[in-house]
Amino acid sequence: MKIIKFGGSSVANPENIQRVFSIIKEKLKEHELAVVFSAFGGVTESLLKIAQLAREGDEAYREVLQTLEEKHLAIVRQLISVQSQSTVMTFVKVRFKELEDLFHGIYLIKENSPRTLDYVASFGERLSAFILAESMQGQGLKTQFLDARDVIRTNDRFGQAKVDFEVTNEAIKNYFAKYDGIKVITGFISSTAKGETTTLGRSGSDYTAAIFAAALDAENLEIWTDVSGVLTSDPKLVYTAFTIPQLSYNEAMELSHFGAKVIFPATMQPAMRKSIPIYIKNTFEPENPGTLINGEVSPGALIKGISSIPNVSIVTVQGAGMLDSTVGTSRVFKALAEAKVNVLLISQASSEHSICLAIKTQESYLAKEAVEKEFFYEIKSGEMDKVILLHDLATVAVVGENMKHNPGASGRMFRALGRNNINVGAIAQGSSELNISAVIPQPDLQKALNALHEAFFLSENKVLHVFLVGVGLIGQALIKMIANQQQKLRGDNELDIQIHGMANSRFMAFHEDGFDLSNPYELSDSDEKTDLNKFIRTMEEMNFSNTVFVDCTASQDVAELYTKILEAKVAIVTPNKKANSGSMDQYRALKKLAKKRGVKFLYETNVAAGLPVINTLQDLMLSGDRVIRIEAVLSGSMNYIFSELEKGDPFSEVVKKAKELGFTEPDPRDDLSGMDVARKILILGREAEQDLEFDSIEIQSMVPEDCQNLGSVPEFFEVLRTHDIDFAEMLKVAEAKGERLRFMATLENGKAKVGLNSLPIAHPFSGLGGSDNMILLTTDRYKDRPMIIRGPGAGADVTAAGVFADVIRIGNYTRE
Ligand SMILES: NC(=O)C1=CN([C@@H]2O[C@H](COP(=O)(O)OP(=O)(O)OC[C@H]3O[C@@H](n4cnc5c(N)ncnc54)[C@H](O)[C@@H]3O)[C@@H](O)[C@H]2O)C=CC1
Numbered sequence: 106m107k108i109i110k111f112g113g114s115s116v117a118n119p120e121n122i123q124r125v126f127s128i129i130k131e132k133l134k135e136h137e138l139a140v141v142f143s144a145f146g147g148v149t150e151s152l153l154k155i156a157q158l159a160r161e162g163d164e165a166y167r168e169v170l171q172t173l174e175e176k177h178l179a180i181v182r183q184l185i186s187v188q189s190q191s192t193v194m195t196f197v198k199v200r201f202k203e204l205e206d207l208f209h210g211i212y213l214i215k216e217n218s219p220r221t222l223d224y225v226a227s228f229g230e231r232l233s234a235f236i237l238a239e240s241m242q243g244q245g246l247k248t249q250f251l252d253a254r255d256v257i258r259t260n261d262r263f264g265q266a267k268v269d270f271e272v273t274n275e276a277i278k279n280y281f282a283k284y285d286g287i288k289v290i291t292g293f294i295s296s297t298a299k300g301e302t303t304t305l306g307r308s309g310s311d312y313t314a315a316i317f318a319a320a321l322d323a324e325n326l327e328i329w330t331d332v333s334g335v336l337t338s339d340p341k342l343v344y345t346a347f348t349i350p351q352l353s354y355n356e357a358m359e360l361s362h363f364g365a366k367v368i369f370p371a372t373m374q375p376a377m378r379k380s381i382p383i384y385i386k387n388t389f390e391p392e393n394p395g396t397l398i399n400g401e402v403s404p405g406a407l408i409k410g411i412s413s414i415p416n417v418s419i420v421t422v423q424g425a426g427m428l429d430s431t432v433g434t435s436r437v438f439k440a441l442a443e444a445k446v447n448v449l450l451i452s453q454a455s456s457e458h459s460i461c462l463a464i465k466t467q468e469s470y471l472a473k474e475a476v477e478k479e480f481f482y483e484i485k486s487g488e489m490d491k492v493i494l495l496h497d498l499a500t501v502a503v504v505g506e507n508m509k510h511n512p513g514a515s516g517r518m519f520r521a522l523g524r525n526n527i528n529v530g531a532i533a534q535g536s537s538e539l540n541i542s543a544v545i546p547q548p549d550l551q552k553a554l555n556a557l558h559e560a561f562f563l564s565e566n567k568v569l570h571v572f573l574v575g576v577g578l579i580g581q582a583l584i585k586m587i588a589n590q591q592q593k594l595r596g597d598n599e600l601d602i603q604i605h606g607m608a609n610s611r612f613m614a615f616h617e618d619g620f621d622l623s624n625p626y627e628l629s630d631s632d633e634k635t636d637l638n639k640f641i642r643t644m645e646e647m648n649f650s651n652t653v654f655v656d657c658t659a660s661q662d663v664a665e666l667y668t669k670i671l672e673a674k675v676a677i678v679t680p681n682k683k684a685n686s687g688s689m690d691q692y693r694a695l696k697k698l699a700k701k702r703g704v705k706f707l708y709e710t711n712v713a714a715g716l717p718v719i720n721t722l723q724d725l726m727l728s729g730d731r732v733i734r735i736e737a738v739l740s741g742s743m744n745y746i747f748s749e750l751e752k753g754d755p756f757s758e759v760v761k762k763a764k765e766l767g768f769t770e771p772d773p774r775d776d777l778s779g780m781d782v783a784r785k786i787l788i789l790g791r792e793a794e795q796d797l798e799f800d801s802i803e804i805q806s807m808v809p810e811d812c813q814n815l816g817s818v819p820e821f822f823e824v825l826r827t828h829d830i831d832f833a834e835m836l837k838v839a840e841a842k843g844e845r846l847r848f849m850a851t852l853e854n855g856k857a858k859v860g861l862n863s864l865p866i867a868h869p870f871s872g873l874g875g876s877d878n879m880i881l882l883t884t885d886r887y888k889d890r891p892m893i894i895r896g897p898g899a900g901a902d903v904t905a906a907g908v909f910a911d912v913i914r915i916g917n918y919t920r921e
């Protein structure tokens with residue numbers, strides 16, 4: 106014998122009901138069955154709502170009741186053939202007439218006792234199970250409708266009645282011995298010895314099914330619902346959550362205590378006592394094996410699932426009065442029990458001076474009142490403090506029997522939370538080592554769940570969630586690189602990089618599961634106009650763990666958002682120099698903020714694209730070196746322009762070519778004016794721990810005066826042409842001296858200079874061609890011969906590769 110139970114969503118409408126019938130018919134091929142039904146979806150809520158309206162004297166109750174009757178009659182019409190409809194129609198109409206009288210009574214006497222409400226609610230299952238039994242009969246199945254009030258005996262605690270198992274088990278066995286056919290049973294309802302209708306409380310229909318399974322020593326119990334079993338975490342918050350194939354009874358109970366909603370612990374008890382396996386299955390995906398809950402502890406994974414409870418408060422009771430812990434603690438719990446406050450988690454410091462309780466926020470005020478009343482005199486005398494409430498919190502719990510005697514689970518849990526800057530307010534671990542739970546800030550809940558899910562279930566693959574602003578030359582090259590390397594990184598590096606948000610100056614788009622990079626997304630297809638604040642808001646709302654904001658623009662507006670981004674504990678990677686070349690105070694503030702928030706702010710490509718200049722300088726400084734002098738060619742475009750000029754092409758053409766090759770800034774005047782190089786030497790100076798402001802840099806501009814204030818770049822090129830001859834002349838003068846023109850930056854004694862230099866052929870910079878950069882670092886340690894870093898310092902690929910390397914660095918940093 107199998108007991109199968111279908112919840113309200115499974116029987117919400119005729120289409121779903123037909124699915125249920127198919128499942129039943131399939132099962133009947135191999136097993137004897139008894140079926141428990143909940144009320145049709147939404148019916149119990151409607152009945153209770155009508156009772157409330159009637160009690161409030163609101164005549165609208167009649168209309169809602171009529172709609173409910175029509176809903177049932179419509180189901181009858183659709184499920185039962187015209188010839189067989191009349192008995193069922195009469196059954197339904199008689200029940201609704203009774204309900205009408207009942208509600209009229211409530212309307213008149215304005216009273217809704219728990220006893221009345223139980224009776225009202227009972228109609229939901231009585232109607233659904235009867236209609237479904239008749240309908241199954243119509244489909245050729247031999248059924249026997251059973252109103253569970255005839256067999257389940259309870260006390261008179263209306264709303265949450267306690268079952269008398271001795272009487273109930275006997276009655277069930279007798280009933281099953283007496284009647285043939287598939288028993289179609291009302292869930293949720295029961296009765297007292299006096300015949301008063303009672304209900305079994307939350308998830309009462311599951312409980313009904315478990316009671317029957319235990320009484321009949323069923324082979325197993327199947328709970329059919331609208332999700333595919335118990336998932337590793339809440340799928341609305343963790344998109345990678347998956348079905349747990351098997352759970353022990355203890356694991357299932359622990360998961361549901363901490364918020365997993367599929368099964369309610371009390372309902373499992375009767376089946377658990379008899380070691381009856383419970384399957385949680387999905388009516389809408391019957392082929393999915395779902396979750397098996399039984400007495401076994403399956404080997405393997407350290408934990409089975411992660412559950413959470415939102416809207417939690419910490420209630421702290423403290424003071425010398427607690428020092429006699431046996432008395433203090435017991436008085437706290439007595440007061441809470443009397444106030445019917447449910448305690449989710451308890452944490453007590455070894456000093457026994459205080460006790461910390463996690464309680465649902467809506468009950469926390471009651472808890473405070475109850476405890477302060479209990480300790481009234483101690484608080485008055487100063488022996489105890491007033492109860493402290495801390496709100497806007499949530500609990501997360503990792504659950505699994507394999508944590509028992511296996512070190513590492515708590516380390517992994519708190520490392521994952523710590524790496525994601527999630528503050529832990531209280532911790533508890535039962536001595537059974539079945540769960541470790543922590544209280545965290547509510548706004549961090551989704552991030553925490555994802556971080557834990559990754560740490561425990563996807564630990565081989567660290568997921569990095571990227572939000573990219575600036576999908577121009579560098580941004581596009583970066584996307585291509587990530588797309589090409591995605592598989593390899595997943596395999597060899599166990600790093601999964603997903604892009605969830607993209608924006609250029611016109612449009613933005615988001616993808617919760619990550620864009621499919623093998624199929625490039627065109628931002629122009631998005632109908633969402635770029636709004637940078639909204640971009641950041643959406644990124645925050647997605648609340649992923651390990652989030653990286655990548656800025657591939659040259660925009661000041663984007664740079665100004667960095668503070669907000671770092672405040673949100675999101676890492677930043679950028680080739681954009683604007684933020685680091687603002688004021689010294691701002692530069693320091695960003696670094697300080699990143700450190701404070703524990704997130705990375707990486708900008709290796711601010712100087713010399715992908716060449717390792719900034720990291721090298723930082724390493725030198727960290728290891729105690731001191732920079733004496735920096736001499737450098739820091740502009741790929743300017744080096745290209747002046748070295749190509751030597752081949753005889755006109756200056757304006759060479760500049761155009763540098764732009765086409767992706768060496769220049771979006772506006773090439775930023776290069777020619779020396780501004781871009783000035784920003785770079787400023788950043789290098791600051792990395793060398795020197796206090797430098799942009800205004801102090803001596804800059805020689807190569808932009809002719811009449812080109813400076815022109816609007817568009819094409820206009821600029823037009824006018825620049827008229828100066829080709831001047832640049833050709835400049836080159837001629839240098840060549841006549843046997844020298845080369847190179848655009849250089851120097852920093853010495855706190856003074857930075859940027860400009861064009863005529864250099865002897867033997868100078869190391871004279872040999873530089875193409876977009877090459879060269880940086881000579883003279884330091885205390887590299888005094889006789891400077892350290893040299895040389896290579897291509899501009900271009901889409903080398904820059905994107907540098908940005909990519911910074912992103913990967915963050916992936917490695919966030920790894921356990
Ligand atoms: N080209 C190179 O070799 C190197 C470039 N860089 C830096 O990389 C950055 C990007 O350069 P490119 O890709 O060449 O520029 P680009 O002009 O090709 O692309 C810039 C992108 O940013 C977007 N954008 C601009 N302002 C925006 C705003 N306010 N909001 C949203 N999107 C905005 C544009 O729509 C475009 O998609 C610049 O900061 C540049 O200095 C750094 C090292 C080398």
Ligand SMILES: N[C@@H](CC=O)C(=O)O
Nearest residue numbers: 740741742769770899
């Ligand atoms: N425009 C720059 C590239 C980025 O920094 C250059 O020419 O070097």
